[in-house]
Amino acid sequence: NAGVTQTPKFRVLKTGQSMTLLCAQDMNHEYMYWYRQDPGMGLRLIHYSVGEGTTAKGEVPDGYNVSRLKKQNFLLGLESAAPSQTSVYFCASSYRDRGNREQYFGPGTRLTVT
């Protein structure tokens, strides 16, 4: 199993450009999450999904949109990138089963907006 994968691993954008980050998991997890990590901070939740076709806002959702058209994929979009969105982005997934709450993380995407 590949686990959780993220595409791309690195990206540099200019202010105002758009892009989509792709997260894919092959563990048949129901729940998926997007976090961002800034220097000196822990990870903060951007958006999450509890199932195919459903999404919800997290702690820092402004400037981002998400979609979960397929159970295994969770896309994070930046419509008009801003320097404040320079960060490392992590995707994670987990089972819905109450007995197993471990989140599995992808390797991260380092995004720089100039």
Next chain:
Amino acid sequence: AQTVTQSQPEMSVQEAETVTLSCTYDTSESNYYLFWYKQPPSRQMILVIRQEAYKQQNATENRFSVNFQKAAKSFSLKISDSQLGDTAMYFCAFMRANSGYALNFGKGTSLLVTP
């Protein structure tokens, strides 16, 4: 709102020694999960240990153990027989049921293990 506080931005320990990382949290929930994640320079988030709040027994995983004090809302991580490979950022995290069981992280503690 749940908050997670890690009061030690940086710590250092010698190889083979024991170190304890502190974490406190604030919540009004009665049942929840707590986690410690390790982030080495590779940036990968690695689960170290987890604790379910309704379990009174402290969790242990090989050289890693926790001291969970529910009334005090404290969740410290003890690393025994420290190894050079333990050098990493360590994040304490609280799992919140009202956001799809997302994690709420502390700011982290940078641990350096020296020879």
